[in-house]
Amino acid sequence: MRLGSQVGMNELYASGTDGDLLVEEIFTGTTEGWYDEPGHGDHVSVEGIVAHGVYHPPCLTAKLPVVAPFTEVASTLPGTRPEALQRRIEDVSRAAVDALNLDTCGTHTEIRLDPGGTVTLIETGARSGGLLLTRQIDEVHSIDPIAMLVDEQLGREVGCPSRMLTTADRAAASVGVIPTNAAVIPWPTRSPRRPDLVNWARIVSPGTRVEEIKAFSMPVGEPVPSYDPSGGSRNWLGLFVVHAPDAHQLHRDCHAVLDNLEAELGRSLGQRG
Numbered sequence: 001m002r003l004g005s006q007v008g009m010n011e012l013y014a015s016g017t018d019g020d021l022l023v024e025e026i027f028t029g030t031t032e033g034w035y036d037e038p039g040h041g042d043h044v045s046v047e048g049i050v051a052h053g054v055y056h057p058p059c060l061t062a063k064l065p066v067v068a069p070f071t072e073v074a075s076t077l078p079g080t081r082p083e084a085l086q087r088r089i090e091d092v093s094r095a096a097v098d099a100l101n102l103d104t105c106g107t108h109t110e111i112r113l114d115p116g117g118t119v120t121l122i123e124t125g126a127r128s129g130g131l132l133l134t135r136q137i138d139e140v141h142s143i144d145p146i147a148m149l150v151d152e153q154l155g156r157e158v159g160c161p162s163r164m165l166t167t168a169d170r171a172a173a174s175v176g177v178i179p180t181n182a183a184v185i186p187w188p189t190r191s192p193r194r195p196d197l198v199n200w201a202r203i204v205s206p207g208t209r210v211e212e213i214k215a216f217s218m219p220v221g222e223p224v225p226s227y228d229p230s231g232g233s234r235n236w237l238g239l240f241v242v243h244a245p246d247a248h249q250l251h252r253d254c255h256a257v258l259d260n261l262e263a264e265l266g267r268s269l270g271q272r273g
Contacts, residue, residue: 027120029112034081039182039255041065043122044079046093046109047129047137049145049160050102051152055094056160057107058143060086061133064254068184071232074254075133076173077140080247083166089119090164096124104152106145108133132174132213132241139243140168171250172243175257176216176236179227182255187262190223193237195261197268203260204253209243 029042041063048057062081064074079086093109106128112120128134128145138144143165148158179187195217200210216239227235242257244250 027112029120030115031113032115033117034085034113039065039251043110043112044089045075045129045133046089046107046111046164047133047145048093048097048107048109049128049149049152049158050097050105050107050126051148051158051160052104053102055097055102055107056148056158057090057093057097057109057164058137058145058160059141059165060089061129061136064251064258065182067178067180067182069229071178071229071235072176073178073182073258074173074175075129075131075136076171076247076250076254077136078168078171078247079166080251085117086164086166088117092119092121093124096121100124100126102126104149106149131216131239135241136172136174139172140170141165168247170243170245171247172241173250173254174213175240175242175254176233177238177240177258177261178235179224179237179262181259181262184227186227187224189262189266190225191266191269192221193218193224194220194265194269195238196220198261198264199268202267203256203264204242205244205249205256207245208249208253210257211241211243213239213241 031040031042043063045061046057047059047061048055060079062076062079066072089111092111096109097107105126108127108129109124110122112122114120134145148160152158195212204210218237224237242254244253
């Protein structure tokens with residue numbers, strides 16, 4: 001937390017927030033009963049807005065497994081679970097947001113998946129999801145949460161679906177690459193970070209496109225640092241948007257980026273030399 005304070009990552013950027021914390025309850029999640037295949041995270045989020053007291057959740061955001069001890073690396077849209085399971089998450093999210101008696105704002109609700117198809121609420125707040133989530137919603141579902149919020153404030157019709165969208169004909173993810181693979185095996189080299197030299201076609205499937213978000217990436221050419229287990233998102237070497245034609249291909253290619261980028265970067269640097 002002290003390291004986070006040094007780079008301005010304290011909650012609300014307020015003084016004293018790197019002090020004591022009260023842990024009320026610790027619980028663990030599972031993908032058992034939720035996913036048939038491996039490689040999925042055991043928590044999800046529900047994005048939405050409240051428009052004059054009425055909650056509108058456009059969609060659910062799935063996650064890849066965190067890198068130990070807890071570094072989030074990817075958020076994916078759309079969800080891939082059957083509609084009934086997604087509706088269960090939507091109902092819990094709606095109850096949590098409605099309990100806050102909000103007026104007009106963005107919302108972001110995080111939910112842990114439990115055995116047997118049950119869930120546990122992690123948190124809900126009067127804010128939109130961070131990083132690239134609003135952009136992903138727009139690209140996948142053609143819904144712009146920021147524009148919806150502005151329209152509501154200006155007295156225009158919000159135009160949000162009455163229920164959460166559970167499917168889409170395209171997919172997008174935000175992927176934070178860190179100097180380990182998905183199995184938390186550290187990168188063996190400290191090569192310069194040169195994503196501009198990477199041939200992404202050797203990593204991802206045909207039809208998948210990878211775009212770097214430079215505002216969230218370390219400078220090009222700097223040596224790749226070692227993974228810091230206490231660093232969380234400070235370990236991100238770069239943040240990428242991965243676009244794919246469907247959610248299943250997106251899931252495969254997100255893992256491919258995390259597992260193969262280091263080798264492809266080394267190959268690209270070797271060919272350049």
